[in-house]
Every structure is written in structure tokens, then in C-alpha cells.
Amino acid sequence: MNQTDTVKPPYSAIADIYDEVMHDVDYETWTDYIDEIILQHHPYATDILELACGTGTMALSLEELDCYHITATDGSADMIRIAREKANQVNSEIDFLTMNFLDINVHKTFDIVFMVFDSVNYLHKDDEFIKLHNEVKKVLKPGGIFVYDFTTPRNSRKAIRFLNNDSKAVEGRFRYHRESSFDGKTRIHTNRFIIQYLNPSDSSVRSTTEEIHRQKIYTKEEIESIIQQTDFTILQAYDGFELKPAHQKSLRITMVLQ
Ligand SMILES: C[S@@+](CC[C@H](N)C(=O)[O-])C[C@H]1O[C@@H](n2cnc3c(N)ncnc32)[C@H](O)[C@@H]1O
Missing domain, CATH: 2.20.25 (N-terminal domain of TfIIb)
Incomplete structure (x- = not known):
């Protein structure tokens, strides 16, 4: 080939085969993990924005919990096309939009903004990372939180x-x-x-x-140093899919920022 x-x-x-490529990923457990983080850090949250939502699996799984109003966005029109097809099949009310997360343009504010599956690792420069945080700040309600994971070396x-x-x-x-x-x-x-x-x-x-x-691929220290250059403070850096602190051997780290 x-x-x-x-x-x-x-x-x-x-995009058309993404869900098959990812068939081993347990999105339901991942959804429960994000829900746990929300309960822990912002229990009364209702309005959620997902960035880099891909084909929408996580957003659709989160909607099944019946607790949230969800807007989900991705930079790829093809990924959003698949997400919308899946949403139509289950009569979902999620608003799926094509959007670059470095140029967030929604006429709404949110309690939670999150993005998963090392989507931030598509940012190659510190100033892009800072821009992402500034964009998210624009659409967060007071007290809102920003959750994302990154994969380590x-x-x-x-x-x-x-x-x-x-x-x-x-x-x-x-x-x-x-x-x-x-x-x-x-x-x-x-x-x-x-x-x-x-x-x-x-x-x-x-x-x-x-x-x-x-x-x-960034280290924990590099990400922390970038966050220090933004208006966010770190509430937690979690290890993997646990609610325990990240450490030097963490493979995936989930940041919770306010
Ligand atoms: C590894 S996939 C994860 C998708 C989804 N979160 C999941 O868990 O299946 C990374 C996603 O990030 C999106 N992406 C990368 N750079 C982006 C950007 N600048 N703006 C919006 N989306 C972006 C890609 O289109 C892709 O859907």
C-alpha cells in the first residue's frame, strides 16, 4: 500500500473510517471520567462546549447522561459531517459546528469547555497553546472550567x-x-x-x-509553564483516567483549569 x-x-x-480506526477506544468510560471531573470541580454545570469533537462519539455519549446542553465543534468539516449523521440517527439535540479551536466563534457561554484524546497535541508552538487558552476564556462563564488531556513522551x-x-x-x-x-x-x-x-x-x-x-509531545512541566502564561490556574493535573495526581510516569495527563 x-x-x-x-x-x-x-x-x-x-473521517469515513475514523470510528473503525478507533474501535478499541472505550469512549463510554472516557465520558464517565469527564463527567466525574465535572461533578468534582463544577457540580452544577449544564452548558458544555466540546472542542475537537471528531465524529462526535464523546458528545453523543455525554448527551445520554441527560444532564447537559452540548455544543460540539471540530476543525474538520468531514469529521463534523459524520458527527451530524450519527446525531440524526439518535435524534440528538447537540449543535455540531465546524470550527477551528484557535478561532472560537459561538454566541453562547459555557460552564465547561473540554477537549479529549490529545487534540491539544496538534498545537506545535507555545503561542498557539496560549491562543487556545485565550479563546476558551472568551466563552467560559465566570467560574467555568477548561478540561483537556495531553499525551506524554x-x-x-x-x-x-x-x-x-x-x-x-x-x-x-x-x-x-x-x-x-x-x-x-x-x-x-x-x-x-x-x-x-x-x-x-x-x-x-x-x-x-x-x-x-x-x-x-509535551512534558507536564512544559504544559504547566505554558499555562502560567495564561489567565488560567491549574485546579488539578490528573493521571490517566484516575482522579489521582499526575506524576513523572503518567502516559496521559488531564488538566483541569479555571
Ligand atoms: C485525535 S482526534 C480526537 C477527536 C475526538 N476528540 C475523539 O476523541 O475521537 C483530534 C481531532 O482534533 C481536531 N483538530 C485538530 N486541530 C484542530 C483545530 N485547530 N481546530 C479544531 N479541531 C482541530 C481534528 O480535526 C480531530 O478531529
């Missing part, structure tokens, strides 16, 4: 083993192959997806496209 017809922007060609080094050469095929629909690498010096984690869409009748290849995702 080396020859590709086109190289597409991140999260465009992959330790996680990238470990994850390469199962991410690199990951592949899957669904006859009559698609095949994908992932190459994953981590450069410890630049701390750039690269995932290259080669996607073949197949003809339903005989599984012959209809088109082959490629997407490259590059994430910058």
Missing part, C-alpha cells in the same frame, strides 16, 4: 509498538495501514495513514489516499 493518488489534509479522508515511546504497522480491512469498504514514529529529539509523533476505499461489488481499489498527522 505505498502508491497513493492524493495526500489529503488531516482528518478529511480518514513516555506514552509515545510505548505506543509505537502497537500503532506502527497497524492495519485493518473491511471487504467492500476500505483497507488502511498506519505507520507511526516518534522522534525523541524534536518530540514529533507522526502517524501516516494510507487508506484504500474499495468498490462494494468486488473489493477492487476505488481510490488510495494518504493522511499524515503530526503531533508535538
